[in-house]
Amino acid sequence: MTTDDLLALLAATAAAVEQAVRGVSGRDRRARTDRAGQYAIDLVADAAALEVLARAPLAVLSEESGWGGHPGAALTAVLDPVDGSTNASRNIPYWATSVCVVDGDGPLAALVVNQATGVATTAVRGEGARRDGEPIGPGKIERVEDAVITLSGRPGEWLPWKQFRALGSAALSLCDVAAGAVDGLVDGGAWHAPWDYMGGLLICQEAGAIVVDALGRDLVVLEFDARRQLLAAATPALLEELRRALPR
Numbered sequence: 001m002t003t004d005d006l007l008a009l010l011a012a013t014a015a016a017v018e019q020a021v022r023g024v025s026g027r028d029r030r031a032r033t034d035r036a037g038q039y040a041i042d043l044v045a046d047a048a049a050l051e052v053l054a055r056a057p058l059a060v061l062s063e064e065s066g067w068g069g070h071p072g073a074a075l076t077a078v079l080d081p082v083d084g085s086t087n088a089s090r091n092i093p094y095w096a097t098s099v100c101v102v103d104g105d106g107p108l109a110a111l112v113v114n115q116a117t118g119v120a121t122t123a124v125r126g127e128g129a130r131r132d133g134e135p136i137g138p139g140k141i142e143r144v145e146d147a148v149i150t151l152s153g154r155p156g157e158w159l160p161w162k163q164f165r166a167l168g169s170a171a172l173s174l175c176d177v178a179a180g181a182v183d184g185l186v187d188g189g190a191w192h193a194p195w196d197y198m199g200g201l202l203i204c205q206e207a208g209a210i211v212v213d214a215l216g217r218d219l220v221v222l223e224f225d226a227r228r229q230l231l232a233a234a235t236p237a238l239l240e241e242l243r244r245a246l247p248r
Contacts, residue, residue, distance in 0.1 A: 001056060001075070003109050003124045006101050010077075010111035011120070013052040014097040017081050018115050020048035021088065030089045038064065039089050045081035049097070053077050058101070063195045066224055076102045076222055080195035082115075084169030093117060098171035100198040106220045107202035112171045121175040121203055129207040131179050138209040138234035139180040144241040146183075150176065152230070153188025156247030174200025174232055178207035183234045186245045187214065190229040194221055197230055204232060210239050214246050 001009075024041050031040040046064035053060050053069060060069035062079040069077065077099055082088050084095030093116030100110040106125070113120045121136070123129040129136050141147045149161045150173045165182065167173055170192050176182045178200070190213075197211070201219055204211045213219055214229035221228075231246065233239035 003127070005056075006075075006109040007111060007122060007124070009052065009056050010099045010101070010109065010122075013049045013079075013099055014111060014113040014115070014120070016048040016052045017045045017097045018113075020044050021082070021115065029091070037085075039082070039085045041088060042082050042085055045097070046079075049079055049081045049099070053079070053099075061195065061222055061224065063193065074103060075108070078102060078195050078198040078222070080171060080199075083112075083171040083196060084167075087168045088115070091116075092168070094167050094169055094172060096169050096171045098195065098199040100202055102198065102220065102222065107198060107205075110199035110202040112175050112199045112203065114172055121179065123199075123203040123206040125202065125206070127206070129178055129203045131175070136179040136207050138178055138204075138207055139183050140235060141183040142235050142237035142241075144238065144244075147234075147238055148182050149184045149186060149242070150182050151186055151188065153191070155186050155188055155245040157245050159241070159245050170196045170230065171200045174209075174211065174230075175203050177211075177232045177234060178204045178209045180234065184238055184242050185230060185232040186242055187230045188247060190215070190227045192228050192230050194219075194223070194226055194228075197228070209234055210236060212239070214243075
């Protein structure tokens with residue numbers, strides 16, 4: 001498959017999720033399953049996404065259903081059907097479908113769509129990152145005092161950042177760092193899985209932003225139980241300043 005084929009497949013996957021979840025409303029929107037942290041809409045979205053991804057010779061690692069697709073395939077789609085499930089359940093317009101295709105060299109092609117607004121951010125390895133078809137890049141902020149930061153959980157230290165947000169979707173927050181909407185992201189702990197960040201990771205890398213694990217571990221890992229503590233920034237100088245916010 002070409003990268004254009006992959007992006008078209010990922011777009012079809014996101015469209016299927018949007019259509020499936022759109023039909024869930026009212027009390028059903030907040031319904032939970034027996035699995036901790038999982039909403040019924042997560043399963044609706046997962047089923048819709050997997051039906052589309054099954055058209056291609058891909059293995060699939062999904063937050064909701066684990067490993068599937070075509071075992072042993074050269075390409076793996078890392079899928080979060082609904083990143084920001086609580087936002088989605090409460091109709092807060094900041095939740096995404098994130099899909100990243102990984103090959104033997106790492107992330108190859110990614111799509112993260114804010115399903116509430118339709119804004120789509122994409123990247124292909126070596127070809128840059130785009131938002132709704134337009135090239136994107138991060139800001140140039142180097143001092144934490146000038147930075148707008150998004151948080152996931154409580155930081156270990158409250159730095160004198162200009163402003164902060166807690167937005168509820170790691171995938172979208174990473175895309176916003178890549179596009180310059182925010183200047184950095186700080187995790188308060190190691191709780192993000194590969195499906196949360198893999199698409200945003202490639203998008204940040206291709207846009208020129210920086211994403212690391214706070215403990216220096218590899219972020220490109222295809223393990224269901226893997227968890228990482230993310231730190232992202234528009235510039236290397238800001239990244240180093242943000243390290244002071246990490247729990248000790």
